[in-house]
Amino acid sequence: MSKLTSLLRDIARDQTGVTVIEFGYCMPIFAIMLMGMFDVGFQIYAGSVLQGAVQAAARASTLESGGTNANALDTMVTDRVQQVIPGATLTFTRKNYATFSDVGLAEDFTDTVGAEDGICNNGEPFEDLNGNGNWDADRGADGLGGARDAVLYGATATFDRVFPFHEFAGIPAQITIDSSTVLRNQPFNEQGSRDPVIGACT
Secondary structure (H helix, E strand, O other): HHHHHHHHHHHHHHHOOHHHHHHHHHHHHHHHHHHHHHHHHHHHHHHHHHHHHHHHHHEEEEEOHOEEEEEEHHHHHHHHHHHHHOOOOOEEEEEEEEHHHHHHOOEOOOOOOOOOOOOOOOOOOEEEEEOOOOOOOOEEEEEEOOOOOOEEEEEEEEEEHHHHOOOHHHOOOOOEEEEEEEOOOOOOOOOOOOEEEEEOOO
């Protein structure tokens, strides 16, 4: 009995293998944190690649030939991004404005009907600067515009996460990154007129 008791005491005091057990507890958390850092780093890198491609395409689009090469420029951006993110899906937007200061501004309207609510409604008059017949929260017109116009060129890339840890972290499986830049078209001609048409808000 004394040998058995001694053996049991030795087993109870034995700490061999404790490190393996502790590592087993810590490793999943460490792995998720490590993949999270890699994921954030990859997003930053992908964003910089997208921004660089958008800047290059926007500069090329400011030339007189930019309007006819719009699809080719979008393809160039897509190819550059997909070299880094093969499965990425890209969408593009172009809006043109008379000046840089117009970018992102709403079309002007007169808030006259009833209490001033800050909303263009109830037949209130507005200046239709982009010519689409509706009041818009962004006065830019679609497309590259003409000579001397300021153009907001944007791209959005959507892709699956490179590191499959989203299920453990409770975050979406896909990532969406955006990039945009504003440049003025070259003065290859006189700037076109943007005389507003007065419309009525609905």
